[in-house]
Amino acid sequence: MDGRKQLLCVVRWPVGGIRSYMRYVYGCLSDAWQVTVLAVETQERDALAADVQQFGGELVLCRGERWGDVAALTAAVWRQLRSRRYDVIQSQGFTSASVVTAANWLPAVPHVLTVHGVLEERYLTGWKGRIRRAVANRTIMGADVVYGVGHDILGHLAEQVPGFDPDAPRVTAIPTGIAADMYSSTPQNRGGFRRRAGVDEDTFLFGFLGRFMPQKGMDLLIDAVAELQKTSAGNAAFRVVAVGSGDYERVYRKQVQEHGLQDYVVFMPFQPGMTEVYHDLDAVIMPSRWEALPLVAAEALCAGVPLVASDCIGLREAVAATPALTFPAGDAAALAACMARLLADDGQIRAGFVRFQPQAAQRFDVRETARRAEALFDGMIRNRHRLPQHDR
Known part of the structure; x- marks a missing residue:
């Protein structure tokens, strides 16, 4: 001692x-x-x-x-x-x-x-x-x-x-x-995560980061991607990369296959360099059914990455008074609409998140x-x- x-x-x-x-x-x-x-x-x-x-x-x-x-x-x-x-x-x-x-x-x-x-x-x-x-x-x-x-x-x-x-x-x-400074700085090896995921620079990349479990709403995200295919937004080049692990991974992989979305949803294991991951994403999706106070939301906001979040308990607290795009928890169609907004964005939405970075760094220090x-x-x-x- x-x-x-x-x-x-x-x-x-x-x-x-x-x-x-x-x-x-x-x-x-x-x-x-x-x-x-x-x-x-x-x-x-x-x-x-x-x-x-x-x-x-x-x-x-x-x-x-x-x-x-x-x-x-x-x-x-x-x-x-x-x-x-x-x-x-x-x-x-x-x-x-x-x-x-x-x-x-x-x-x-x-x-x-x-x-x-x-x-x-x-x-x-x-x-x-x-x-x-x-x-x-x-x-x-x-x-x-x-x-x-x-x-x-x-x-x-x-x-x-x-x-x-x-x-x-x-x-x-x-x-x-969180360690806000770690996420606000651009990593030297930017682009490495996209290469590992097999996604080129011209493809809009959505990220789901977290445990594969009902609480996190990965099933809702898969339904939202299927919904996008029914609209003109489905013609845009985009991909969803799901990074994590959990007991429900097989269930979600099967759901992707049943919807015929293998070309749109990629599963990847836990990634040690998360700073690089955030800076290679075009948006982070959090379709949670409940949270306490999720750190993924804080990390995305400090990285200046557009965030789409449900209004569930805990998550609504984390994204209050931020530029986050929100939708009613459990509503896959509303989630798809938020994703379509980002696919059609001319850069203004992204710019709003970049401007918010200093406030995010102070708030989540x-x-x-x-x-x-x-x-x-x-x-x-x-x-x-x-x-x-x-x-x-």
Whole structure:
């Protein structure tokens, strides 16, 4: 132990936006903090390890091959809390928080639940769902501090969890930021991503960046592309590149084939150099059904790339007062209309996003997120579970 304050981050799903959150925020914490990330091993293990090494943290991985991921993570947290003294535990998401609640009852280390998602109804139906809801509600109400990565998500909890008060002293919203400067500068190897995707410079390139799961709305984007084929906009040279991974990739590939859109939709795996990706795109599409506060929107806006976004929870908060083209969540025809506007654009829409870049860089600067998160952690140590009122 080197005298620094010790933060234990517990994460069941160290992928996508949660992994990005850790990379950005922990990378901007002061040297007074040492971060240990305790996570379940996933297919993004190497990327996670590189992120943790970059911000100077320690990575502890566990596998759930015998007892399941949740049981393995609970046991790993229990062992970690008995092998080292931690000042604060930050759980990333509801499942991680329930694990901490089970393992932390005796050490009673101050615990902050960071909320990255909604309580999805599809997981809360039937007798198993009722148990999950009861566990989630108890976990949320039992956390010392509930920290939402946006304001919308706390409003959602107020609707779903009896007794939850988003204005309570132990509840705070700290909008998540990014390393804005990284996206605003043009990469030296511009064009490399297009070449890997097999898309020439004259083809309008839409990008879908994220997990392949129902929440993200890739199925709606495929329907929108099919809708474009029925209009004059379908004559324009365009392509959609879907970058990511997830359990539903096979489903979406099949949907593309059923629509006969193989020449219009390309699937690619996770790309390590995302700055290059953004600057090779002509527009980013976010057809999400819900979000907490998506970092893809912030990254696109800081890169000056035109953004088409649904008006779902969380995403509407991220794109408010920006040039983003918005459409009603779940409406594939409206999404197709937004895409058609971009295909017909003479450069004015793009210019508006470029002019907005400096505002985006200031608005989504992760250094402010990290400052407030660090003040929260310090306040929990000083006050033993009470949120510092001055920084809410």
